[in-house]
Amino acid sequence: xxxxxxxxxxxxxxxxxxxxxxxxxxxxxxxxxxxxxxxxxxxxxxxxxxxxxxxxxxxxxxxxxxxxxxxxxxxxxxxxxxxxxxxxxxxxxxxxxxxxxxxxxxxxxxxxxxxxxx
Amino acid sequence: xxxxxxxxxxxxxxxxxxxxxxxxxxxxxxxxxxxxxxxxxxxxxxxxxxxxxxxxxxxxxxxxxxxxxxxxxxxxxxxxxxxxxxxxxxxxxxxxxxxxxxxxxxxxxxxxxxxxxxxxxxxxxxxxxxxxxxxxxxxxxxxxxxxxxxxxxxxxxxxxxxxxxxxxxxxxxx
Numbered sequence: 001x002x003x004x005x006x007x008x009x010x011x012x013x014x015x016x017x018x019x020x021x022x023x024x025x026x027x028x029x030x031x032x033x034x035x036x037x038x039x040x041x042x043x044x045x046x047x048x049x050x051x052x053x054x055x056x057x058x059x060x061x062x063x064x065x066x067x068x069x070x071x072x073x074x075x076x077x078x079x080x081x082x083x084x085x086x087x088x089x090x091x092x093x094x095x096x097x098x099x100x101x102x103x104x105x106x107x108x109x110x111x112x113x114x115x116x117x118x
Numbered sequence: 119x120x121x122x123x124x125x126x127x128x129x130x131x132x133x134x135x136x137x138x139x140x141x142x143x144x145x146x147x148x149x150x151x152x153x154x155x156x157x158x159x160x161x162x163x164x165x166x167x168x169x170x171x172x173x174x175x176x177x178x179x180x181x182x183x184x185x186x187x188x189x190x191x192x193x194x195x196x197x198x199x200x201x202x203x204x205x206x207x208x209x210x211x212x213x214x215x216x217x218x219x220x221x222x223x224x225x226x227x228x229x230x231x232x233x234x235x236x237x238x239x240x241x242x243x244x245x246x247x248x249x250x251x252x253x254x255x256x257x258x259x260x261x262x263x264x265x266x267x268x269x270x271x272x273x274x275x276x277x278x279x280x281x282x283x284x285x286x287x288x289x290x291x292x
Contacts, residue, residue: 093221094190094213096173096258104282 001029004081004112005059006072006102008036009044012087014051016117020085021055031059034075036068038102069105076112088116121219121278123254127290128274131245132238134198140233144202148242151199151209156187159199162206163187167228172260173284176225196220196250198243200235208235210243212255219254219288220247237269244273248291256288 005020007013017033024031033048048061064071076084084106089099099107107114135149151159163176163183171178177186190213191197200208208226215221222243226236247255257275259266261284270287271277279286 091174092258093215094195094211094223095175095186096221096223098173098258099281099283101281108282 001027001082002080003029003031004072004076004079004084005031005033006036006068006084006086006106007033007044007048008038008068008102009041009047010087012090014047016085016087017048017051018055019117021051021057021059024057031057032079032081033059033061034064034072035061036064036072036102038068038100069102069109072102072106073110073112076110081112084110084112084114086114086116088118121217121254121256121286121288123219123256123278123288123290124276125290127253127292128244129248129291131241131248133245133249134242136238136242138235138238140230140235142233144230144233146200146202146207146235148198148200148239150246151191151197153191153193155197155199155206156184156191158206159187159191159209160184162209162227163225165227166225170225170228170231172223172263173258175223196243196246196252198239198246200226200230200239202230208239210239212243212247212252215256219256220252222255222257237273240269240273244289244291251292253292254288254290256286258284258286261285 007017035045035048086103089097092098138146160183164180166176177183194214196212198210199206207230210224212220212222275287275289278288
């Protein structure tokens with residue numbers, strides 16, 4: 001399987017990427033890390049690289065420019081990926097699960113299967 | 119994330135403790151609650167209808183409910199509980215965020231819904247919040263939950279954010 005993993009440098013995204021990297025040790029899936037930035041997070045290619053090195057994993061890193069939600073959907077489809085993986089949202093102070101605008105857009109628009117990691 | 123708040127404060131909310139009669143004629147007491155009430159609240163949330171969960175809370179199992187309540191019902195949070203015949207049937211909480219505002223959520227057991235208890239619980243919690251000096255309150259609500267959106271608007275919350283799945287609403291107390 002070819003997996004397209006969204007990464008915006010947030011704590012949740014780092015945890016999701018680590019989970020994927022642990023899994024592919026067993027499955028041998030091919031991973032591309034799609035690095036994007038949001039209003040809250042600057043571009044973080046270096047952080048993605050560091051996580052890959054820490055897991056001794058080799059994966060392609062693709063910089064996503066422009067509107068991240070639209071670009072993630074587009075790149076996953078044109079790239080022929082089987083699955084998009086995103087962090088599963090944050091929790092509010094009182095514990096409600098909340099999606100950011102990128103996650104909402106991908107969930108509503110992707111024809112590719114989407115996995116949210118909790 | 120910058121959250122918007124209305125310019126004009128809303129005031130004159132009642133403070134706990136209060137006794138109210140709901141639209142079914144049931145008498146309820148609304149009182150401030152805290153860490154000492156967690157065990158009792160766990161028993162209320164165990165009875166909660168899974169279909170009434172909102173954005174993942176309350177959690178489904180008793181141990182997860184206890185863990186969640188111990189994390190949110192802290193000394194920093196404000197809580198008001200509605201009891202009927204001594205038993206908790208509704209709970210509203212105000213949990214501080216990192217920007218000096220507080221997030222509000224309310225839960226009412228299914229047999230007690232639709233009787234005006236939620237509105238009075240929220241208004242009473244806002245009275246408590248005002249007394250404790252809180253100024254800005256926000257909440258999120260699933261956008262298909264129009265009864266809840268209507269309830270919050272009636273109390274004075276304004277829609278301040280619009281996601282695909284949820285609305286954000288906020289209210290200024292001072």
